[in-house]
Amino acid sequence: xxxxxxxxxxxxxxxxxxxxxxxxxxxxxxxxxxxxxxxxxxxxxxxxxxxxxxxxxxxxxxxxxxxxxxxxxxxxxxxxxxxxxxxxxxxxxxxxxxxxxxxxxxxxxxxxxxxxxxxxxxxxxxxxxxxxxxxxxxxxxxxxxxxxxxxxxxxxxxxxxxxxxxxxxxxxxxxxxxxxxxxxxxxxxxxxxxxxxxxxxxxxxxxxxxxxxxxxxxxxxxxxxxxxxxxxxxxxxxxxxxxxxxxxxxxxxxxxxxxxxxxxxxxxxxxxxxxxxxxxxxxxxxxxxxxxxxxxxxxxxxxxxxxxxxxxxxxxxxxxxxxxxxxxxxxxxxxxxxxxxxxxxxxxxxxxxxxxxxxxxxxxxxxxxxxxxxxxxxxxxxxxxxxxxxxxxxxxxxxxxxxxxxxxxxxxxxxxxxxxxxxxxxxxxxxxxxxxxxxxxxxxxxxxxxx
Amino acid sequence: xxxxxxxxxxxxxxxxxxxxxxxxxxxxxxxxxxxxxxxxxxxxxxxxxxxxxxxxxxxxxxxxxxxxxxxxxxxxxxxxxxxxxxxxxxxxxxxxxxxxxxxxxxxxxxxxxxxxxxx
Numbered sequence: 001x002x003x004x005x006x007x008x009x010x011x012x013x014x015x016x017x018x019x020x021x022x023x024x025x026x027x028x029x030x031x032x033x034x035x036x037x038x039x040x041x042x043x044x045x046x047x048x049x050x051x052x053x054x055x056x057x058x059x060x061x062x063x064x065x066x067x068x069x070x071x072x073x074x075x076x077x078x079x080x081x082x083x084x085x086x087x088x089x090x091x092x093x094x095x096x097x098x099x100x101x102x103x104x105x106x107x108x109x110x111x112x113x114x115x116x117x118x119x120x121x122x123x124x125x126x127x128x129x130x131x132x133x134x135x136x137x138x139x140x141x142x143x144x145x146x147x148x149x150x151x152x153x154x155x156x157x158x159x160x161x162x163x164x165x166x167x168x169x170x171x172x173x174x175x176x177x178x179x180x181x182x183x184x185x186x187x188x189x190x191x192x193x194x195x196x197x198x199x200x201x202x203x204x205x206x207x208x209x210x211x212x213x214x215x216x217x218x219x220x221x222x223x224x225x226x227x228x229x230x231x232x233x234x235x236x237x238x239x240x241x242x243x244x245x246x247x248x249x250x251x252x253x254x255x256x257x258x259x260x261x262x263x264x265x266x267x268x269x270x271x272x273x274x275x276x277x278x279x280x281x282x283x284x285x286x287x288x289x290x291x292x293x294x295x296x297x298x299x300x301x302x303x304x305x306x307x308x309x310x311x312x313x314x315x316x317x318x319x320x321x322x323x324x325x326x327x328x329x330x331x332x333x334x335x336x337x338x339x340x341x342x343x344x345x346x347x348x349x350x351x352x353x354x355x356x357x358x359x360x361x362x363x364x365x366x367x368x369x370x371x372x373x374x375x376x377x378x379x380x381x382x383x384x385x386x387x388x389x390x391x392x393x394x395x396x397x398x399x400x401x402x403x404x405x406x407x408x409x410x411x412x413x414x415x416x417x418x419x420x421x422x423x424x425x426x427x428x429x430x431x432x433x434x435x436x437x438x439x440x441x442x443x444x445x446x447x448x449x450x451x
Numbered sequence: 452x453x454x455x456x457x458x459x460x461x462x463x464x465x466x467x468x469x470x471x472x473x474x475x476x477x478x479x480x481x482x483x484x485x486x487x488x489x490x491x492x493x494x495x496x497x498x499x500x501x502x503x504x505x506x507x508x509x510x511x512x513x514x515x516x517x518x519x520x521x522x523x524x525x526x527x528x529x530x531x532x533x534x535x536x537x538x539x540x541x542x543x544x545x546x547x548x549x550x551x552x553x554x555x556x557x558x559x560x561x562x563x564x565x566x567x568x569x570x
Contacts, residue, residue: 015467046468117550125549156464188459188556189531190524205457205529205556262460262555266547293462313550329550351474351483352534354542354552355511374474375536 002030011408013040014092014295014390015047016158017400018137018165023048027410034391034410041159051371051388053413060383068384068416068424075343075367075382076428082341082365084317085110088330089347090304091119091297093369094395094407097418098296098303101345104426106308109317109437111339114300115347116312117329119258120290122267124301124311125325126274129267133277135253135287136401137164142171143285146249148184150273151208151259152291155193161291166255167196173250182245186211187259201242204233209265211239212272218243219279247283254288261290292400295390299398319439334360343367343425345418346389350375369418384421387413395419453562454496458486458506458530458541460554466533474535483535488561489527490519496563503564506530506541508557513537514564530559 011023025048026036033052037045059071066074079085087105090098091114105112116124140147147166154161162168170177185197188205203211211232214224218239229235246252254277260269273288280286292298301311308314310323313330326332330349333339334357341364350358351374365381368374377383387393392413396404469478486504498504501516515537525531532538534554541559542552 015471042464043467043471046471050471050473113550118552121550153461157462157467159464189526189529192464202526205459258461259555261551262553264553264556266549266551325550326546326548329546331544331546331550331552335544348474351536352539354544355540356544358539372473378475 002028004029008408008410011410012390012397012405013037013044013047014397014407015043016295017292017298018158018160019295019397019399019405020044020160020164021405025410029411032411032413043159048391051391054372056373056385058385058415060377060380062381068421071382071384072421072424072428075384075425076432078341078365078367078381079104079108079110079343079425080429080432082108082110084333084338085341085343086330086333086339087112087343087345088349089115089345090300091115091294092346092389093296093418094389094393094397095296095299095303095404096395097345097389097422098300099307100419100422100426101343102304102307104343104422104429105314106316107426107429107433107436109319109439111313111315111317111328111333112304112308113314113328113330113333114297114304114312115294116297116301117325118331118353119293119297120261120270121312121325121329122261123270123290125267126271130271130274130278132274133281133287134401135289136403137166137289137399140253140255140287140289141165141169141174143173143251144253145174145180146182146184146245146252148186148246148252148254149193149197150186150254150256151263152255152257153187153191153193154255154257154291155191155196157257157293158291161255162196166253182249184242184245199242201234201238204231206264207232208260208263208269209272212269212276214239215243215246216272216276216279219247219276219283246280246286249284252280252284252286254286255291256288257291258293289401296397298400298402299396299404302398302402317439319436319442331357339364341365341367343369344376344380345369345422348374348376350379369421371415385415386418386421387415389418393417393419453507453560454492455558456492456528456530456561458532458557458559460532460534460538460557463533466535479535483533484515484537485532486515486517487520487525487531488517489522489525489529491522492527493517493519496561498563503566505562505564507560507562508541508543510543511540513540530561
């Protein structure tokens, strides 16, 4: 350890959507590494420990080491030439970088999509159909006496959701913490989250929608046939008990995960749960929040929404934003072979997309911005090494409940931020195109003669 | 003989900590190359800890190592695997006009693969 040690208080962990902002970091300034992260969970400790400065090229072009400036030139040429370019990722970078990425998408007449489309994208679709009964995590901590986790495993994916917000903490109206709450967990299998629950309801795979719809019927006083148990694995008695608890609690909260969205039914599952929360507001106060994975995926939704009017899967090829999941979402544009270039920011689709989409990524020029080597950087034509947000880069991120939080970096990086690289690419693309690309089939407006 | 089971893709905390170290590292690759299976299913298929199995869907296949879970933790017929390059091999690209491919509750055919070097 070096001689110069500093402490960064109230630092923010950006590993997951909890975005815990009470970190106390001990920083070895000389060696540029974090040696201790107080208050961090197991995931946060690994996040801070493993993001020291690695010796990597500033950029790789076709596998050859290059400067950032050379990478910017190559990336700008690719984007300016492409006819159906896609910009994807964005959930592990700052809102400031996300904003520049959207500007590039607009300029090149491309498609901007975020990891939301393979996360809670279906929930975003459901929001548009039925709305959201929302709350901050602070409200849930201070008020919720019934918390229902559905289709998620926070103990492994969001460990401090339990200890900081929704299970054990004492709140203004929950003075005894967990003793004042009933915790229900609904899932298709037992996980490390299950022991936290007072009630565990194990549903058969592909049955979430049916269970939610039966609960809606019971909440409205309709009869449900006991055969629901054969279909869903959950007895009518268990459903009736849950309905009684939901209707009689003072403040109920659903916190739901990708067990609903990545499953058969997708946005119908999310929509059924959101509708159930709405129904319950006839009887008590009930909210429903999606539990978000990446550190600033919620920021990506917010930034893309305030810039384009839509949360993800936005296409600019006609010169104005259009939203159409299934057409402009990245798995689809890759699987169909539509995209002829891709810029991927802080994401690794080559390690988790469907095989057909990955195969197409291998066929087109790909630009990546990432602090680490990944499966996607390995197939990239241009791979930038960038600084890590939150650890090296300041800026703004959004917690999963849409609360913006300011980052307090621990030490500088020799590598540029995503925002800096994207800004340089944007400026060079603007030079190459002479402004925004005109949509195909349109011509510049003729000059009007004045008499 | 292959049996059809239901594969749930997901995340684990070990996967989360190992991806911070790097997705190209040995630990991450090992974690994403392992499928969890009910111990009774494993016994019926003649599998042991770290036995190799082939998972197959209509779009692709992957050979992974298996790890047993008790029935109270993982029901018979259900598999769990952390997302990674091998789970991608099994996923179809159809999103039903939603943008979301199905990665949970996939029907997969499961069959034992003789260990390399076995006669």
